[in-house]
Amino acid sequence: MTTTVTRTRRRARWAAPLLAVGLIAAACGGDDAGNGNGDDENGSSTPTVGGETQDLSGTLLGAGATFPTPLFLEWLGAYQEIEPEVDINYQSVGSGGGIEQFLSETVDFGSTERYLTDEEVEEAEEIRGCASIHIPVVFGSVTVAYNLPQIEGEELVLDAETTAAIFARDITNWNDPAIAALNPDLDLPDVDMIPVHRSDGSGTTYIFTRYLSDEVESWDDEYGFGSEINWAAGTVGGAGNEGVTAGVQQNPGGIGYVSFAYAVENDIPVASQINADGNAVAPTVETVAAAPAAIVDELPEDLRFDILNVGADAFPIVGTNWVLAWECGYDENTEELLKAFWTWAVTEGAPIAEDLVYAPLTGPVIDLALEQIDKINSQN
């Protein structure tokens, strides 16, 4: 079972650079993405009659977060088999780049792990004369990976306070009483801790620091949250999940945060986290998916939300990947394609997401996402 997962992921990773090359070509070839109020160039597109299984054709261009790229590639591949005439290109340029390209209207959709700020929402409104839409499409969690051979095979439990203290360098040794108190059964050795963080601006960092800021006041005062922050002295940066993992695995006593999917793929031990109800929860696809489901009633109408303070059996460090789209300005064909693909992705695409250890939308969250998808081009 695990082997199949790994194989698919590996294929996806190889495909990424190839796809990117294709993208550049597509981007240079012609700008399909502009606000197509004018004539529809694609005269040959099959007329659509509503319903799910129409023969669509055309091109979509998207850009944004790197975190969901392996999943998007699998989704695109699977969707191509259903709708062979639909060509969707996704540029994996980072959340910041995705927002930037979305706001400069060079893509049909953006993708990001941090929702637009109020300033950006207002700017978006001015740019196109209608609102932008946040569509949650998948959830992912950030897990604390560690390298401590002495406790191999045993469960390490951390809470927000301790995690924050480790990354603030207030706790510098594995035998610190705060860690021992959370792990009474573990025999923690006298080993220096070496915290490893992401050196590149990243949605993973945003999700991790957003959680710490919300839970720990002193962290919020000193470091705050964002896709890059000013880390404490004595911490080490690594580029990408790979860099952090290398930093953790090469340093006995290393501890760092990586995307859960990456930790599973590389078989890195990760800590269980104590959630708002005081339960120690190990990250799994189910416990991650439980987090957004737990707060579904409290979500704001525009679906710009953080997943914080979750209890029960939900893993607490979970972030959302949104697709950004507009309420107006698409031509009819692009509108059809956007709606059809993302509807398919959040509903039919769930098993693919689970295979790749992403947490798909569940139950009421799917309905919310579909409502958002329905708003695409509604103000045209």
Next chain:
Amino acid sequence: MTVVDTPTSERDPVNPFKSTERGGKVDPIFRWVLRSSGVLVLAILALMVLRTTWAAWPVFASEGLDFFTGTLWSVGPSRSEVTGTYGAWPFIYGTLVSSALAIIIALPLAICTALYLTQLAPPRIARPGSYLVEMLASVPSIIFGLWGLLWFLPNVLRPVMNFLEDTLGQSFPPFSILFEGPVFGVSYFAAGVVLAIMILPIITAICREVFMLAPEGEKQAAYGLGATRWEVIRKVVLARSVPGVVGGTMLGLGRALGETVAVAMLIGASQRVGTSLLFPGDSMAAVIFNTFADGAPEAIWALFAIGVTLFFITMIVNILARLLVWRIGRITGDATV
């Protein structure tokens, strides 16, 4: 002889360089092509400086001189104004320290390699040896970065760093400060050593050229006076080559200052100034590389500001190098390189 004066003849057999009709037409075009190439290079340079400075201006304006001396780098999310705090000293410091370390390691090694290749090695070793050194220069820096991070660092550098920390780090200042623990792995030291390997071929190649130009007559004269090989190398070859070696070193330094990927992977990306070489830090090129993709517009202005700073530091290094070469050239009265 009037034969040579026939207008149909393209080339004058007596004076082949005499202007022909075609040459007269081509000359202005040729001049124009050369001139515009020269102007183009300068224009591109000027455009780059202007454009980056313009993009960086909001940050320079809001931070002032604190941009160069401040140690807090805290980016804001804004699209229209500067809300964060941008102090680039940790990056400037990291660039200077890692480059200095690279030069300190690479220069003696390069001089020795070049001396061996030019003065001692038999030709069947000298020629392939020179090729190999130059081949090192063509290895892409991402390879140095990956190899450095995944193999060289854990297998070679870490034991070395542990050793340095155990010995020099436990001794007395300044060594106890420079090699203070703990050993993190990625650090100024790791970046400096890998940078040294990267600039080694550049400095070696130039030193080799320079050493080969040492006047054979003077060498023979020195041998004739009973000088040993070491004395000839020291008093003739090296003494004559100082300006060239300085020039080569500055070229290497230029590459070290601007090197991006390998440094980004090895320096540790910690936005703090560490006095110990074993601490993780960050460099100017590396922070631009690392955070550009995900930055909000104001963060990108700040990265442009770092870019401008890096440009001026590199320029100052180049000017200093020119002055140094010129000055030494006047002292030694030698025109080498």
